[in-house]
Amino acid sequence: MDMPERFAIRVRDLVVGFGDQVVIDHLSLDVRRGEILGLVGASGGGKSVLMRTIIGLIPKRSGEIEVMGREADPGLGGRRRSASAWGILFQQGALFSSLTARQNVQFPLRENLTISETLMDEIATAKLEMVGLAPDDWDKFPAQLSGGMTKRVALARALALDPGIVFLDEPTSGLDPIAAGDFDVLIQTLQKTLKLTVFMVTHDLASLNTVCDRVAALADGKIVAIGPMGDLLTSDHPWVKAYFHGKRSRMLRPAKD
Numbered sequence: 001m002d003m004p005e006r007f008a009i010r011v012r013d014l015v016v017g018f019g020d021q022v023v024i025d026h027l028s029l030d031v032r033r034g035e036i037l038g039l040v041g042a043s044g045g046g047k048s049v050l051m052r053t054i055i056g057l058i059p060k061r062s063g064e065i066e067v068m069g070r071e072a073d074p075g076l077g078g079r080r081r082s083a084s085a086w087g088i089l090f091q092q093g094a095l096f097s098s099l100t101a102r103q104n105v106q107f108p109l110r111e112n113l114t115i116s117e118t119l120m121d122e123i124a125t126a127k128l129e130m131v132g133l134a135p136d137d138w139d140k141f142p143a144q145l146s147g148g149m150t151k152r153v154a155l156a157r158a159l160a161l162d163p164g165i166v167f168l169d170e171p172t173s174g175l176d177p178i179a180a181g182d183f184d185v186l187i188q189t190l191q192k193t194l195k196l197t198v199f200m201v202t203h204d205l206a207s208l209n210t211v212c213d214r215v216a217a218l219a220d221g222k223i224v225a226i227g228p229m230g231d232l233l234t235s236d237h238p239w240v241k242a243y244f245h246g247k248r249s250r251m252l253r254p255a256k257d
């Protein structure tokens with residue numbers, strides 16, 4: 001049953017820390033190919049650190065990380081060697097402010113491929129169309145784009161090299177509920193059509209409910225619960241209970257009697 005090909009990412013017994021602080025403490029996690037996995041955890045609990053360690057931006061102290069069946073190589077910083085294995089949408093979109101939307105999408109192509117300007121334009125256009133950005137906005141600079149448009153451009157850039165996995169760090173933060181809902185639908189559509197594996201850090205309860213196949217909860221440096229949203233809602237773990245059944249989440253449900 002547990003064939004390695006079933007998994008896009010396998011993390012075993014991972015430890016990551018800074019100085020005296022241990023952030024990730026013997027954590028294990030499997031991300032299945034083709035699933036949308038949501039990661040929740042307390043602020044400062046290590047979600048971004050976990051994501052950045054998987055993609056090789058932060059060194060691990062010990063443990064194993066396998067991405068698409070290959071051991072991540074800490075010596076190479078992971079990124080260059082596997083540039084096309086994953087794409088990343090950082091928190092706040094993090095576009096280059098001096099480049100237009102189209103140039104932002106072309107950036108990873110320029111960095112990693114030797115192809116003509118015409119082909120680069122064609123690929124960037126295809127990606128911008130894919131994320132639903134109107135042609136009028138393709139040559140705008142980030143400062144001229146709304147929050148939702150910025151996220152779309154950042155997603156187009158993450159998809160530039162046709163990755164098998166995309167990492168999304170709080171993709172709907174800062175968006176109004178309608179724009180966030182539209183973005184959720186976009187992620188789901190792209191995941192289906194491109195057969196992507198999506199690893200998504202989010203605090204957005206609606207995203208967790210509607211787009212994630214499974215949700216993993218990070219507490220005390222470990223994954224303390226993982227499964228479909230329904231399983232998380234019935235988890236006995238104190239942090240998971242507080243997260244999903246706290247005052248703010250309760251407000252989302254209609255009052256009984």
Ligand SMILES: Nc1ncnc2c1ncn2[C@@H]1O[C@H](COP(=O)(O)OP(=O)(O)OP(=O)(O)O)[C@@H](O)[C@H]1O
Binds near residue numbers: 018023041046
């Ligand atoms: N480069 C770094 N150097 C030192 N400490 C760091 C570094 N990056 C993160 N940390 C620390 O690791 C801990 C986890 O941070 P992380 O950003 O992963 O939290 P998070 O779960 O993503 O939080 P949030 O939901 O608020 O974004 C924090 O205590 C943070 O200060």
